[in-house]
Amino acid sequence: MSAGTGHNPASTSTPSRGLLRFLTCGSVDDGKSTLIGRLLHDAGLVPDDQLAQVLRDSRGRTDEEGGIDFSLLVDGLEAEREQGITIDVAHRFFATDRRSFIVADAPGHEQYTRNMATAASTAALAVLLVDARKGLLTQTRRHAVVCSLMGIRHVVLAINKMDLAGCEEAVFTAIAQDFADFAAPLGFATVTAIPLSARRGDNVVHRSAAMDWYRGPALLEHLETAAVEDGDALAGPLRFLVEWVNRPNADFRGLSGTLLSGRLAPGDAVTVWPSGRRARVARVVTFDGDRPLARAGDAVTVTLEEAVDAARGDLLAGAEDDAGASPEVADQFAAHLLWMAEEPLIPGRSYLMRVGARWMPATVTALRHAVNVETLEHTAAATLVMNAVGLCNLSTAAPIAFDAYAANRHTGSFILVDRFSNRTVGAGMILHPLRRAANLHRQELAVSAAERAAAKGQRPAVLWFTGLSGAGKSTVANRLERQLHALGHHTMMLDGDNVRLGLNRDLGFTDADRVENIRRVGEVAKLMAEAGLIVLCAFIAPFRAEREALRALFPEGQFLEVFVDTPLEECVRRDPKGLYAKAQAGSLRNFTGVDSPYERPETPDLRLDTTTEDADALAARVVEDLRARGVLGI
Amino acid sequence: MPNLPDDLRLLEAESIAILREVAAAFARPVLLYSIGKDSGVLLHLARKAFHPGRVPFPLLHVDTGWKFRDMIAFRNETARRLELDLIVHMNREGVARGIDPIRSGSAVHTRVMKTEALRQALDQHGFDAAIGGARRDEEKSRAKERVFSVRTASHSWDPRDQRPEPWRLWNTRIRPGESVRVFPLSNWTEMDVWRYVAAEGLPVVPLYFAAERPVVHRAGTLIMVDDDRLPLNPGETPEMRRVRFRTLGCYPLSGAIESSAETVEDIIAEMRASRTSERQGRLIDGDEPASMERKKREGYF
Numbered sequence: 001m002s003a004g005t006g007h008n009p010a011s012t013s014t015p016s017r018g019l020l021r022f023l024t025c026g027s028v029d030d031g032k033s034t035l036i037g038r039l040l041h042d043a044g045l046v047p048d049d050q051l052a053q054v055l056r057d058s059r060g061r062t063d064e065e066g067g068i069d070f071s072l073l074v075d076g077l078e079a080e081r082e083q084g085i086t087i088d089v090a091h092r093f094f095a096t097d098r099r100s101f102i103v104a105d106a107p108g109h110e111q112y113t114r115n116m117a118t119a120a121s122t123a124a125l126a127v128l129l130v131d132a133r134k135g136l137l138t139q140t141r142r143h144a145v146v147c148s149l150m151g152i153r154h155v156v157l158a159i160n161k162m163d164l165a166g167c168e169e170a171v172f173t174a175i176a177q178d179f180a181d182f183a184a185p186l187g188f189a190t191v192t193a194i195p196l197s198a199r200r201g202d203n204v205v206h207r208s209a210a211m212d213w214y215r216g217p218a219l220l221e222h223l224e225t226a227a228v229e230d231g232d233a234l235a236g237p238l239r240f241l242v243e244w245v246n247r248p249n250a251d252f253r254g255l256s257g258t259l260l261s262g263r264l265a266p267g268d269a270v271t272v273w274p275s276g277r278r279a280r281v282a283r284v285v286t287f288d289g290d291r292p293l294a295r296a297g298d299a300v301t302v303t304l305e306e307a308v309d310a311a312r313g314d315l316l317a318g319a320e321d322d323a324g325a326s327p328e329v330a331d332q333f334a335a336h337l338l339w340m341a342e343e344p345l346i347p348g349r350s351y352l353m354r355v356g357a358r359w360m361p362a363t364v365t366a367l368r369h370a371v372n373v374e375t376l377e378h379t380a381a382a383t384l385v386m387n388a389v390g391l392c393n394l395s396t397a398a399p400i401a402f403d404a405y406a407a408n409r410h411t412g413s414f415i416l417v418d419r420f421s422n423r424t425v426g427a428g429m430i431l432h433p434l435r436r437a438a439n440l441h442r443q444e445l446a447v448s449a450a451e452r453a454a455a456k457g458q459r460p461a462v463l464w465f466t467g468l469s470g471a472g473k474s475t476v477a478n479r480l481e482r483q484l485h486a487l488g489h490h491t492m493m494l495d496g497d498n499v500r501l502g503l504n505r506d507l508g509f510t511d512a513d514r515v516e517n518i519r520r521v522g523e524v525a526k527l528m529a530e531a532g533l534i535v536l537c538a539f540i541a542p543f544r545a546e547r548e549a550l551r552a553l554f555p556e557g558q559f560l561e562v563f564v565d566t567p568l569e570e571c572v573r574r575d576p577k578g579l580y581a582k583a584q585a586g587s588l589r590n591f592t593g594v595d596s597p598y599e600r601p602e603t604p605d606l607r608l609d610t611t612t613e614d615a616d617a618l619a620a621r622v623v624e625d626l627r628a629r630g631v632l633g634i
Numbered sequence: 635m636p637n638l639p640d641d642l643r644l645l646e647a648e649s650i651a652i653l654r655e656v657a658a659a660f661a662r663p664v665l666l667y668s669i670g671k672d673s674g675v676l677l678h679l680a681r682k683a684f685h686p687g688r689v690p691f692p693l694l695h696v697d698t699g700w701k702f703r704d705m706i707a708f709r710n711e712t713a714r715r716l717e718l719d720l721i722v723h724m725n726r727e728g729v730a731r732g733i734d735p736i737r738s739g740s741a742v743h744t745r746v747m748k749t750e751a752l753r754q755a756l757d758q759h760g761f762d763a764a765i766g767g768a769r770r771d772e773e774k775s776r777a778k779e780r781v782f783s784v785r786t787a788s789h790s791w792d793p794r795d796q797r798p799e800p801w802r803l804w805n806t807r808i809r810p811g812e813s814v815r816v817f818p819l820s821n822w823t824e825m826d827v828w829r830y831v832a833a834e835g836l837p838v839v840p841l842y843f844a845a846e847r848p849v850v851h852r853a854g855t856l857i858m859v860d861d862d863r864l865p866l867n868p869g870e871t872p873e874m875r876r877v878r879f880r881t882l883g884c885y886p887l888s889g890a891i892e893s894s895a896e897t898v899e900d901i902i903a904e905m906r907a908s909r910t911s912e913r914q915g916r917l918i919d920g921d922e923p924a925s926m927e928r929k930k931r932e933g934y935f
Binding site: 017018019047088089090091092093095099100102114115117118121122243244246247248252254256257258285286287288297298299301312340352354355357359409410413414415417422423424427 | 770778804
């Protein structure tokens with residue numbers, strides 16, 4: 001084992017073998033899986049037993065007897081083999097003497113654009129396939145745009161099935177020119193067109209005799225020698241992401257993380273972001289001994305001379321004052337957002353954002369426009385559906401440190417996650433900070449919420465009554481407020497209808513407006529809780545994600561979800577405002593429970609069944625519960 | 635690290651970042667230690683990730699009772715040498731039912747003594763993240779597995795409903811009862827593992843190296859007679875052959891290959907010249923078509 005304490009000299013020579021991550025994309029049926037299969041086969045990288053298996057499986061799938069369907073080497077999941085398409089991103093690995101390769105094979109269909117973007121996010125180069133007989137298709141263009149959006153700077157235009165186009169140079173030249181014209185605004189650093197036939201193996205690993213007019217490299221040769229951006233990360237400004245605070249004992253406090261770009265050495269002055277505190281690097285610690293220098297890509301542990309506070313998710317950058325040395329720090333910024341979930345984006349909804357190694361609530365405050373990923377045109381949009389891309393303004397709960405995605409893919413990217421389902425719903429590429437919020441600072445309050453509540457002999461609480469329209473939320477909440485008032489407590493009632501007549505009269509009943517309605521009421525309830533009140537809110541709040549977001553606004557235990565559980569049929573029967581009748585007649589749209597969903601609470605703090613007890617009895621039960629929680633008695 | 639070629643240096647750093655992520659994001663992680671070369675690399679990476687601190691999670695070995703004796707000896711020696719917090723779990727119920735790889739067949743044995751045993755151990759200890767050494771190059775359904783792969787409370791996996799994993803922004807959020815399987819070696823190949831073992835001088839189970847061993851020919855492969863529990867078919871007599879193993883598991887299910895590779899360098903040279911894949915010697919994958927995907931849906935690693 002090479003464990004030791006001695007100093008190892010930094011490697012100054014060029015390492016023997018590099019790593020290239022690339023993806024293959026292009027329209028369905030243009031032959032991506034076949035190309036990778038052929039590449040592995042001709043490079044002698046398919047083991048005999050796998051080849052034998054594929055030969056058996058190929059029976060009846062190829063034109064000629066005894067032929068090999070090379071796509072079978074890569075299409076993995078059962079559903080894909082049945083449908084004959086690539087659904088998910090498959091990773092393939094191969095190595096030649098010159099380079100190791102990680103290949104992401106991305107699906108072609110429009111409904112899998114998100115998978116393709118995922119594959120592109122870590123790739124340095126894209127092999128974009130085109131069928132020589134068909135030329136550029138909608139999907140070809142979309143994939144080129146997605147590659148550009150995801151920060152890929154090198155493209156190989158693999159013009160496939162040349163054998164079926166007579167191996168004509170004119171066909172190749174025309175398609176290559178078409179692509180050059182289309183891709184001009186996409187900002188690729190290099191575009192290399194190669195004519196090939198994956199099925200026959202022409203210009204994949206071996207140069208083709210059938211296309212002697214082509215003088216460039218075969219695909220593999222190009223992949224082995226293409227210059228990609230490894231050097232940029234080394235030359236870039238210092239960015240070290242803290243992934244783990246290493247405290248094995250009281251004498252050692254290290255920041256373990258990955259050097260995303262630049263270099264780091266003992267004695268370097270650094271700044272910890274987003275706090276902006278300065279410190280000096282003491283040691284660069286590794287299992288193999290201290291290092292005199294760490295470079296981009298290294299996983300190391302840094303100790304600082306000064307005992308400055310630094311946590312997981314913080315970013316170390318250089319301390320110089322020149323432009324680019326420091327990351328941006330802001331809580332509002334503009335970004336391209338690719339939507340990845342079935343459920344559309346709801347501007348105003350609180351999502352969880354992961355940026356670097358930090359998680360925090362974030363909201364799309366404005367959807368400025370959608371980007372047509374086939375034509376690059378901007379269109380007005382109220383939402384983003386799955387696979388759509390938009391330019392958004394986002395706001396985070398606290399300032400974050402970041403770079404523009406174009407400058408650094410690691411520090412300029414983020415994902416959005418649904419608060420309730422935990423699904424990854426969006427992938428974002430940051431463009432620039434928005435300065436608007438820079439001077440807004442939270443006023444430190446001289447009297448605390450707890451002090452105000454203590455003066456009232458209670459603890460602040462927010463009881464959120466959720467349930468269908470007509471479930472009895474307002475009725476129970478009203479009785480409860482009466483009972484609390486009689487006990488001498490200070491309360492306030494917020495009711496859906498009342499709020500909509502004033503504060504929220506600009507809002508309708510679309511999903512987005514419902515989310516904004518609840519968000520505003522949550523903020524009002526929060527101010528009232530800070531005033532020390534017991535706040536009763538009676539709102540349908542149909543979405544779990546909003547109720548989760550509400551809970552997150554308050555200190556632990558202050559927000560209580562009260563589920564007024566009345567079956568839909570019973571609500572329809574009662575129909576106190578005649579709304580169900582209107583909704584069923586079609587004269588009232590987006591009505592919860594009829595043509596708009598209600599997501600039942602799975603673990604409410606309290607559940608009230610209005611079919612077994614009356615409103616006073618239920619209110620009395622809530623009073624008991626509040627007493628047990630210590631809200632009423634101090 | 636300074637001596638590693640660039641491709642291994644980057645793979646190592648990526649894996650270390652993943653291991654730190656698990657430790658930071660989950661309440662009760664565990665490293666599944668299966669004694670083989672991949673587990674050995676994983677363990678080494680975990681020691682590097684948290685140095686000078688200790689590895690902040692225990693190791694779990696799911697013992698089927700049919701591992702090679704050399705594997706158990708290596709496991710115990712490694713745990714002692716590195717002062718590891720090692721949990722060994724065996725499905726006692728399966729043992730009581732008399733499940734074994736020979737009479738019960740490989741499919742039943744694997745389900746009861748590996749898949750079910752693993753689920754038992756994870757539930758019993760309340761582990762919310764299980765780190766495994768599986769690689770995407772091993773098998774086609776693994777090629778599409780995520781690095782952080784969510785399992786339901788009943789440990790099942792839905793390959794059609796996987797979270798997209800852009801960049802390295804792992805989505806580690808799960809709901810109560812759910813857990814994740816984490817694969818830090820996702821992007822390594824068998825060759826990378828051996829090159830890393832060589833570069834770092836890692837110890838591995840001696841069964842990977844060629845030696846004279848008693849074997850019988852079965853189903854086109856060589857099975858080692860590791861103890862007297864292997865019933866011999868009529869006319870079958872063990873013969874001494876110079877063999878080694880590319881993967882290690884339960885000895886009656888692990889096929890040996892004839893080889894003269896006695897060092898890691900020999901193994902690498904042999905692989906460069908070799909024309910068969912790593913899992914070829916594994917009898918359990920061939921049980922039925924697409925069998926690995928089905929096993930994984932049920933909770934097999």
